[in-house]
Amino acid sequence: MALVCDGALRILDQTLLPHEEKWIEIRSPDDMIREIQRLGVRGAPLIGVAAALALAQYAESGADQTQLKNAAQKISAARPTAVNLMAAVNRLAPLADNPKRFIAEAEAIFEEDVALCEAMAKRASDFIQDGDRILTHCNTGALATVGVGTALGAIRKAHESGKKIHVFVDETRPLLQGSRLTAWELGKLGIGYSLVCDNMAGALMARGEVRKVFVGADRIARNGDVANKIGTYPLAVLAKYHSIPFYVVAPKSTLDPDCGSGADIPIEIRDGDEVRFGKSPRNCEVWNPAFDVTPRSLISAIILDDRIL
Ligand code: MRU
Numbered sequence: 001m002a003l004v005c006d007g008a009l010r011i012l013d014q015t016l017l018p019h020e021e022k023w024i025e026i027r028s029p030d031d032m033i034r035e036i037q038r039l040g041v042r043g044a045p046l047i048g049v050a051a052a053l054a055l056a057q058y059a060e061s062g063a064d065q066t067q068l069k070n071a072a073q074k075i076s077a078a079r080p081t082a083v084n085l086m087a088a089v090n091r092l093a094p095l096a097d098n099p100k101r102f103i104a105e106a107e108a109i110f111e112e113d114v115a116l117c118e119a120m121a122k123r124a125s126d127f128i129q130d131g132d133r134i135l136t137h138c139n140t141g142a143l144a145t146v147g148v149g150t151a152l153g154a155i156r157k158a159h160e161s162g163k164k165i166h167v168f169v170d171e172t173r174p175l176l177q178g179s180r181l182t183a184w185e186l187g188k189l190g191i192g193y194s195l196v197c198d199n200m201a202g203a204l205m206a207r208g209e210v211r212k213v214f215v216g217a218d219r220i221a222r223n224g225d226v227a228n229k230i231g232t233y234p235l236a237v238l239a240k241y242h243s244i245p246f247y248v249v250a251p252k253s254t255l256d257p258d259c260g261s262g263a264d265i266p267i268e269i270r271d272g273d274e275v276r277f278g279k280s281p282r283n284c285e286v287w288n289p290a291f292d293v294t295p296r297s298l299i300s301a302i303i304l305d306d307r308i309l
Contacts, residue, residue: 001142001146002014002041002043002046002142002143002144002146003041003046003049003050003053003146004023005053005057005110008025009025009026009027009053009054009057010023010024010025010026011023011024011026011032011035011040011041011050012024012143013035013040014039014040014041014042014143014181015038015039015040017143017180017181017184018180018181018183018184024040026054026057027057028054028057028058029051029054029055029058029071029074029075030074031054032050032051032053032054032075032078033074033075033078035050036050036051036075036078036079036085037078037079039175042139042143042144042177043082043139043140043143043144043145043216044082044083044084044085044144044216044217044218044219044250044254045084045113045116045117045144045145045146045147045150045251045253045254046113046143046144046145046146047078047079047082047084047085048082048084048085048087048088048089048109048113048253049088049109049110049113049145049146051075051076051078051085051088051089052088052089052091052092052105052106052109052110053106053110054075055068055071055072055075055089055092055102055106056092056102056103056106056107058071059096059099059102059103059106060099060103065096065097068093068096068102069093069096072089072092072093072096073089073093075089076089076090079268080266080267080268081218081219081227081265081266081267081268081290081291082218082219082254083218083219083253083254083255083256083259084218084251084253084254087253088109088253091105091109092105092106092109110146112253113145113146113147113251113253114146114147115147115305116147116251116252116253116305117145117146117147117148117149117150117153117251117305118147118148118153119305119306120150120153120154120249120250120251120303120304120305121147121148121149121150121153121154121156121157121249122157123154123303123304123305123308124150124151124153124154124157124214124247124249124303125154125155125157125158125161127154127212127245127247127301127303128154128155128158128163128165128212128214129163129211130162130163130164130165131163131164131165131211132158132163132165132166132211132212133165133166133167133168133209133210133211133212134155134165134166134167134168134210134211134212134213134214135167135168135170135201135204135205135210135212135213135214135235136151136152136155136167136168136169136170136178136182136213136214136215137170137172137178137198137213137215137228137229137231137232137235138170138172138177138178138182138215138216138228138229138231138232139152139172139177139178139180139181139182139185140152140153140182140214140215140216140249141153141156141181141182141185142185143181143185144216149185149216150216150217150249150250150251151214151215151216151247151248151249152182152185152186152214152216153249154214154249154303155167155186155191155214156189156191159189159190159191165191165192166192166193166194167182167186167191167192167193167194168193168194168196168201168204168209168210169182169183169186169193169194169195169196170196170197170198170201170231170235171195171196171197171198172198172229172231173197173198173230173231173275174274174275174277174288175274177229178195179195183195198231201234201235201238202238205238205239205241205242205244206242210239210242210244211244212244212245212246212247213235213236213239213244213245213246213247214247214249215228215229215232215235215246215247215248215249216228216229216248216249216250217248217249217250217254217302218254218291219254219256219259219265220248220250220254220255220256220302221256221259221260221261221262221264221265222256222257222259222260222261223260223261223262223296224296224299224302224309225261225262225263225265225293225294225295225296226248226250226262226293226294226296226299226302227262227265227267227291227292227293227294228248228291228292228294229290229291229292230289230290230291230292231292232291232292232294233292233293233294233298234292236294236298236299237298239298240298245300245301246294246298246299246300247299247300247301247302247303248294248299248301248302248303249302249303250302250303250304251304251305252304252305252306255304262293262294262295263293265291265293267289267290267291267292267293268289268290268291269287269288269289269290270288270289270290271288272285272286272288273286274288275288
């Protein structure tokens with residue numbers, strides 16, 4: 001769990017993991033916007049819940065209807081790609097004239113995420129067999145949701161049901177959600193894993209080491225195209241070439257009926273310094289999209305909490 005609301009609203013600073021576990025207290029919607037933008041709190045479902053709770057806290061502190069509506073608008077624009085953020089805020093905004101219902105709805109969004117995770121993880125774990133060797137990308141576990149997670153939740157359920165599995169964890173450049181967060185979660189769960197650089201996936205597949213690929217999603221368009229962490233699309237291309245099933249696990253709150261196809265999904269472009277560290281020339285030009293789009297033709301199944309597409 002990377003977010004608690006027990007009198008105070010606090011988030012586990014994911015930028016410091018795995019070496020430091022520091023909780024940050026959130027006192028206003030602006031605090032939460034800052035944390036969402038610097039990835040102190042991250043993962044599509046979690047940022048939706050986090051935004052809802054920050055707005056509920058603001059309502060509780062006496063913010064009036066106009067203040068709540070303005071804050072809702074501002075927080076929903078904190079990051080553009082994960083539709084869970086906008087979906088959560090859109091559920092709350094119409095209730096801004098009724099603080100009690102506003103707060104209750106935010107609590108419902110929290111509770112629902114736990115239930116959605118259970119349902120999708122259970123359903124998706126049926127796609128995992130004893131002995132599977134699974135490649136995953138980014139972090140899709142308890143750190144990215146308030147439940148067990150999406151793709152990593154499925155891996156966790158399979159492990160808990162006694163299936164012996166091994167996970168290959170893409171480090172996930174440039175911010176290393178795989179090597180910092182997924183590796184940390186798998187270690188805590190006692191699930192065997194090997195960390196690989198993103199550019200090793202092809203060689204691993206060519207050697208026959210990968211039986212399945214499991215990833216999450218930040219937004220799913222009406223035609224089934226999926227936006228997820230940058231590096232997901234090349235994995236799907238590689239999986240198709242090697243005839244390896246490629247599964248996306250997500251809650252229904254990640255579906256966006258307003259996006260006809262992946263081309264309509266806004267992709268967040270982040271600061272070049274995230275890529276420029278290390279040995280690159282100091283001010284070199286950088287292109288740093290946080291997400292890419294995988295066309296549905298490369299996806300074997302999208303496993304939702306309530307159905308399989
Ligand atoms: O930039 P991040 O770390 O928020 O990106 C997260 C991902 O891309 C996850 O794969 C996605 O949110 C789905 S999993 C819960």
